[in-house]
Amino acid sequence: MNFDTMTKQPPAIALRAMLLGMLLAGACNASASDAPKGMLESIHRHATLTSSVPDNGDLNPYAVVVAPVSAGTIQKDDVLVDNFNNVSNLQGTGTTIIDYRPSTKQTKLFAKLPVKLPECPGGVGLTTAMTMLKTGWIIVGSTPSTDGTTATKGDGCVIVLDPNGKMVAAWSGPTINDPWGDMGVIDNGSTATLFISMAGFGLPSPDVLDKATGFPVIMHKATVLRLNIKIPDGKPPVLVDQTVIGDGFSARADRDNFLLGPTGLALGPDQTLYVTDGLDNIITAIPNAATRTDSAGTGKVVTKGGLLSWPLAMVYTPTGHLLVCNGKDGQLVEVDPAAGKQIYSQWIDSDQAQSPPGNGDLFGIALTPDGQGFYYVEDDMNTLVRGGK
Numbered sequence: 241m242n243f244d245t246m247t248k249q250p251p252a253i254a255l256r257a258m259l260l261g262m263l264l265a266g267a268c269n270a271s272a273s274d275a276p277k278g279m280l281e282s283i284h285r286h287a288t289l290t291s292s293v294p295d296n297g298d299l300n301p302y303a304v305v306v307a308p309v310s311a312g313t314i315q316k317d318d319v320l321v322d323n324f325n326n327v328s329n330l331q332g333t334g335t336t337i338i339d340y341r342p343s344t345k346q347t348k349l350f351a352k353l354p355v356k357l358p359e360c361p362g363g364v365g366l367t368t369a370m371t372m373l374k375t376g377w378i379i380v381g382s383t384p385s386t387d388g389t390t391a392t393k394g395d396g397c398v399i400v401l402d403p404n405g406k407m408v409a410a411w412s413g414p415t416i417n418d419p420w421g422d423m424g425v426i427d428n429g430s431t432a433t434l435f436i437s438m439a440g441f442g443l444p445s446p447d448v449l450d451k452a453t454g455f456p457v458i459m460h461k462a463t464v465l466r467l468n469i470k471i472p473d474g475k476p477p478v479l480v481d482q483t484v485i486g487d488g489f490s491a492r493a494d495r496d497n498f499l500l501g502p503t504g505l506a507l508g509p510d511q512t513l514y515v516t517d518g519l520d521n522i523i524t525a526i527p528n529a530a531t532r533t534d535s536a537g538t539g540k541v542v543t544k545g546g547l548l549s550w551p552l553a554m555v556y557t558p559t560g561h562l563l564v565c566n567g568k569d570g571q572l573v574e575v576d577p578a579a580g581k582q583i584y585s586q587w588i589d590s591d592q593a594q595s596p597p598g599n600g601d602l603f604g605i606a607l608t609p610d611g612q613g614f615y616y617v618e619d620d621m622n623t624l625v626r627g628g629k
Contacts, residue, residue: 279557280574280584282629283613289319289624290340290347292617297327298336301617301624303370303380304553304604308427311376312403313350315341317609320350321617321624322366322380324498325388331498332365332385332393337378337405340624351378351405359410360384362394368503368553368604369398369419369436374427375471376403381419381436382410383498390493391445393418398436398467400476408476415465415482417441421503422553422604424513426530432477433530434467435513439491439501446493455492462489462501463535464515464526486526487535490519496600497567504554506562514577515539516551518567523551523575547573547585553604558611565605565616570598572605572616572627588627591620 292301300323307318314320318341323334339350356363362384369381378401386392397412398419418440426433441461450457464486469477491501504516504523513529516522517538524539526532542562550567557563561583562575570589575582589598601620608614613628 278561278574278576278583279559280563280572280586283586283627284629286588286625286627288621289342289345289626292321292323292338292622292624294323294336294338294349294352296336296352298323298325298334299327299329299622300325300331300334300619301622302366302368302603304606304615304617304624305370305372306606306609306615307372309374309376313405314339314372314376314403315343317342319606319615319624320370320372320378321604322370324365324367330385330388332383332388333363334366335364337366337380351401353399353407357397357399357407357410359412360394360397360399361412362396364399365396367420369421369423371423371425371434373425373432373471373477374429377401377471377477378403379423379434379477381423383418383420383440385498388498389446389495390440390443390499391447393440393443395440402476411479415463415484418443418499420499420501421516422505424505424507424529426507429471431468431470434469435485435505435507435529436465436467437489437502437505437515438463438465439499441491443491443493443499446495448493456494458490458492458519460488460490462491463487464489464502464505464513466529483533484535485513485529485532486515486537486539488538489515489517492519500550503552504564506554506556508556508560508577514542514554514556514562516554516564518550518552521545521548521550523548523554523562523564523577525577542577543575543580543582547571547582552602555605555607555614557607563605563614565602567602568599569596570594570601572602588616589618589620594620
């Protein structure tokens with residue numbers, strides 16, 4: 241199904257893009273004048289590329305993935321975006337993935353999964369945990385619900401799709417409970433290693449409140465799971481083994497955001513896995529993520545507080561920095577993890593309808609293939625945006 245008309249921006253979106261560009265001309269540099277230069281300082285243009293809403297009306301774009309190869313209906317450098325909500329805006333019910341092709345500026349529906357899958361406890365609600373492997377297989381997490389809250393959430397699963405959008409396998413079990421955040425990946429072709437945060441363990445309904453705070457109770461049971469897989473020639477990936485390499489992360493049910501838990505996972509070249517924990521407003525590091533045989537707990541603190549404001553999705557830049565989406569104010573923050581220093585921030589979503597502007601609007605992020613910019617989604621407008629020089 242092709243819905244090319246989605247590439248035609250309605251006037252409101254075009255106007256908003258223009259206003260955002262004007263605002264970004266005066267982007268916020270919160271660092272001192274002698275701070276180290278980074279990627280974010282060079283980003284001055286933000287272009288809305290397409291709507292993320294397919295014909296079935298799914299909303300709330302989460303994951304952003306750039307195709308590493310051409311396979312099936314996907315061309316190399318296509319941008320895949322999945323949706324977490326259905327047309328009724330119920331969280332944990334989105335079942336679709338769209339495919340935006342930068343070379344033609346066309347958007348099409350790539351995959352539409354059933355609402356319920358026998359292999360996926362609780363149903364389907366696609367999350368930020370998504371990747372495409374060099375062999376063409378797409379792997380995506382599901383954190384399902386039936387009423388849009390954690391009161392009816394299932395344990396979910398990890399779903400494998402072929403490059404034509406057809407489901408071929410799903411993994412579930414006691415270590416898999418609501419695969420939630422960005423997927424860290426080591427892709428060797430015939431084998432791969434995936435890192436996924438699991439945020440659903442023990443999470444109650446948002447109506448279960450902590451008497452001391454008045455907010456839903458905070459659980460400290462979220463994990464980071466490493467999954468080693470092999471990919472036989474012409475056959476779907478097979479899960480070989482799995483190891484919990486991080487645990488004790490905070491998670492909490494939330495009516496507005498479904499749940500708050502570890503979301504951003506980014507792998508450094510030295511196999512350090514960086515993790516954002518929004519509830520604790522912190523980024524931590526798990527060393528030796530690809531080889532360790534035990535859990536590092538919540539890892540070593542990289543940076544906390546400051547410009548961070550509920551850090552969500554995160555990506556590792558070619559220069560060794562982290563770009564982190566703030567959940568509470570629409571800003572993107574650049575962090576030098578080696579120095580443990582926050583070096584810059586930029587307001588990439590300034591929607592005045594939220595307080596503070598852009599609150600709750602940002603989620604998935606991915607670098608462009610040339611490493612000079614990034615794609616991100618704006619949940620308030622259900623759009624895919626490109627930030628570049």
